[in-house]
Amino acid sequence: MTRAQRSLTPRTRSSFSWRDTLMSYAFLAPALILLTLFTFYPLAYGSYLGFTEYGGARFGQGLPPKWIGIENFRTLFADPLFLTSLGNSVKYLVVVPVLQLASLAVAVLVNKNLPGMTFFRAAYYVPVVTSISLAAVMWEWVYNKDGTLNWVLGALHLLPNGAVGWLNGEATAFWAVMLVTFWRGFGYYMVLYLAGLQGIPEELEEAAVLDGASAWQRFWQITVPMMKPTILLCSLLSTIAALRVLEEVLVLTNGGPLNSTYTALMYVYSKAFQGFNFDYGLASAAGLVVAVVALALSVANFRLFRESDGEGT
Amino acid sequence: MSAVTRPIPSVVPRRKSSKKALRLVLRYVLLFSVLIFAVFPFVWTFAIAITDKRAGTSIYDFPASLFPKAVTLNNFIEVYRTFELGKYVWNSISITALTVIGTLIVSALAAYPLARFRFPGKHIIFAIIVATLVLPGETTFIVNTLTLKKMGLLGTHLGVVIPTIAGAFGIFLMRQAFLSVPTALLEAARLDGAGEMTILTRIMLPLTKPSLAALGIFTLVGTWNAYFWPMLVLSAAPDKAPLSVAVLRLKGQFNYDPFNIAAGSLIMMLPVLLVFLAAQRYFMKGMEGAVK
Numbered sequence: 001m002t003r004a005q006r007s008l009t010p011r012t013r014s015s016f017s018w019r020d021t022l023m024s025y026a027f028l029a030p031a032l033i034l035l036t037l038f039t040f041y042p043l044a045y046g047s048y049l050g051f052t053e054y055g056g057a058r059f060g061q062g063l064p065p066k067w068i069g070i071e072n073f074r075t076l077f078a079d080p081l082f083l084t085s086l087g088n089s090v091k092y093l094v095v096v097p098v099l100q101l102a103s104l105a106v107a108v109l110v111n112k113n114l115p116g117m118t119f120f121r122a123a124y125y126v127p128v129v130t131s132i133s134l135a136a137v138m139w140e141w142v143y144n145k146d147g148t149l150n151w152v153l154g155a156l157h158l159l160p161n162g163a164v165g166w167l168n169g170e171a172t173a174f175w176a177v178m179l180v181t182f183w184r185g186f187g188y189y190m191v192l193y194l195a196g197l198q199g200i201p202e203e204l205e206e207a208a209v210l211d212g213a214s215a216w217q218r219f220w221q222i223t224v225p226m227m228k229p230t231i232l233l234c235s236l237l238s239t240i241a242a243l244r245v246l247e248e249v250l251v252l253t254n255g256g257p258l259n260s261t262y263t264a265l266m267y268v269y270s271k272a273f274q275g276f277n278f279d280y281g282l283a284s285a286a287g288l289v290v291a292v293v294a295l296a297l298s299v300a301n302f303r304l305f306r307e308s309d310g311e312g313t
Numbered sequence: 314m315s316a317v318t319r320p321i322p323s324v325v326p327r328r329k330s331s332k333k334a335l336r337l338v339l340r341y342v343l344l345f346s347v348l349i350f351a352v353f354p355f356v357w358t359f360a361i362a363i364t365d366k367r368a369g370t371s372i373y374d375f376p377a378s379l380f381p382k383a384v385t386l387n388n389f390i391e392v393y394r395t396f397e398l399g400k401y402v403w404n405s406i407s408i409t410a411l412t413v414i415g416t417l418i419v420s421a422l423a424a425y426p427l428a429r430f431r432f433p434g435k436h437i438i439f440a441i442i443v444a445t446l447v448l449p450g451e452t453t454f455i456v457n458t459l460t461l462k463k464m465g466l467l468g469t470h471l472g473v474v475i476p477t478i479a480g481a482f483g484i485f486l487m488r489q490a491f492l493s494v495p496t497a498l499l500e501a502a503r504l505d506g507a508g509e510m511t512i513l514t515r516i517m518l519p520l521t522k523p524s525l526a527a528l529g530i531f532t533l534v535g536t537w538n539a540y541f542w543p544m545l546v547l548s549a550a551p552d553k554a555p556l557s558v559a560v561l562r563l564k565g566q567f568n569y570d571p572f573n574i575a576a577g578s579l580i581m582m583l584p585v586l587l588v589f590l591a592a593q594r595y596f597m598k599g600m601e602g603a604v605k
Binding site: 187 | 344348352354357373375387422427428442445447448449453454459471475496509556
C-alpha cells in the first residue's frame, strides 16, 4: 500500500493542467500544421509516389498515380546515369571532414581578443551571405581558362600542361564545384563553432594553463569535448548537405562535363522538372534511394560521436 | 619537458615570449591567407563593375583588371535600366520580408510552450521537430510543388514563403533563448495576472532580442540567397522572380558584357551585405546567447 501510494504521489503532482495543455497546443499549432503539410506529408506522399507511375501524359490528363511496385527502382538501378549520379553524391562527402576541420580551426584562429578579429570574422562570413547565383558568376570567372586561378597558378609555375578551364574538364570540374561548396560553407560553420567556443567557461581554460597543458592538449581535452554537441550538429548538417548537393552543380556545370558533376539530386530534379520528363514517380523513387543513404549516414554519424564520447550528451 | 625547464626559471619566460611572438605572426599570416581566399572573388567583381569599359579593357587582363584605371558608375546605371532590376529588387524584398516575419512568429510561438510548459505529448512533439533535422527531404520539393499547385500558390511569393517558415532551427534557437529567462520572472508575472501572450510579448521576447535578431538575420540571408526553391516555384512566373534567380538570367542576356553582369551582381549583394555588416556584432552576441 505504502509503495503504491508513494508511486502515486509524484504522479498526482505531475498531472497536467488543462489550461497549460490548451495553451501549449494553441501556440504550437502554426508550426505543427506547417510542418505536417510541407515536411511530413511530402515525405509520406513522396515515398508513395516512388512506387507509382505518375507524371508526363498521365499527370496532364489529371489521372491519379498508378501503383507499379518496385518497377521504378528496377529502372533506376539499370540506368547508368543514376548510378553515376549516386556515386558522385557519395564522393561529394569528401568535403565534410575537410570543411569541418577547417571551420573549427578557423574558429579557434579568430577566437582570440586581438586587433582586427571582428573584421576577420565578418570577412570570412561574407561568402555565406552570398547567393549561389552570385557565386556562380564570380567563380566562373575565377575558373575560366583566362581567369585568376590560372593566372596565379601560372605565376607560381604550377601549370605544367598550360591553362585549364577548370569547370570544363572532366577531371577538374567535380573538385572545382566542391571548392565553391567549401568557400560558401566555412564561414557558416566557423560562426557555429565560435558560438560554442565562447560558451566554454574561461576558468576551465585558465586552470588548464596553470596545470601546464599545451595549446594542443587544451584543444583536444577541453575544446573538443566541450564542443561535442556543436561538432555533432555541424557534421550532421554538412553530411546531409553534401549528399544533397544540387545548387552548386545546377548553376556551375548543370551536371557536366560528361556527367562528371551529375549528382543524385540533380537526377531527381532533372527527372521531375527538366526538359519534358515530368516523371514524378521515377524522380521520387530516386529521391527515396538518396534518402535511405542519407538516413544511414545520419545514424552512422550519431553512433560515431556517441561511441567516441564516454559520458554521452 | 616542464620538469626539465622548471628548475631554470630565467630561461622559461624568454623562450615563452619569443614562442608567443612567433605564434602571433603565424596566426596573422593564416588569418590573411584565409581572408584572401574568402574575399578575392568580390574584390575582382567589384573592380570589374567599376571599370570604364569604353577603354576597351578585358576582364582577363591581369593584373590590370584588378586595378581599373578609368573608373565609372555607368555599368550600374546601364544594367539597372536595360534589365529593369528594380522589379526584381522588389520581389526579393517582398519574399524576404514575408519569410523573416513568418519565421520569427511561428518559431517564437512554438518555442514558448516547449521551453516553459508541461503538457501531454511534449516529448513526442519535441521528437517530431528533432526528426525534421534528419528526416529525408529529397522528395519534398516535388510534392510541395504539386501541393502549391493544388492550393493555387504556384508562381506566387506566398508559395515561395509558406513552406519554408516552420523549421527546427528557429524553434530550437528560440527555445534555448526562452530557457535562459529566469523562471522567477515568469512566476511573478503570472501572480500579477498576466496572460501567456502578454508574458511572451512583454517579457520573453524583449529578453531574447539577440536570439530573435540572430534568427532574423539567418533567415534573411538564407532567403535572399535562396536560388533553387524560388526558381522552381516561380519558373512559370519569371516577372515575380527574386534577384538571385534574375542574376543568372542576366548572365544569359548580357553574355558578352561581364561589366554589366558584375554591376548587377553587386546591386544584388549590397543590401544583404549592409544588413550583415550593420548587425554583425549584435549577430555574434545573438548566437552566443542562443547556444548557451
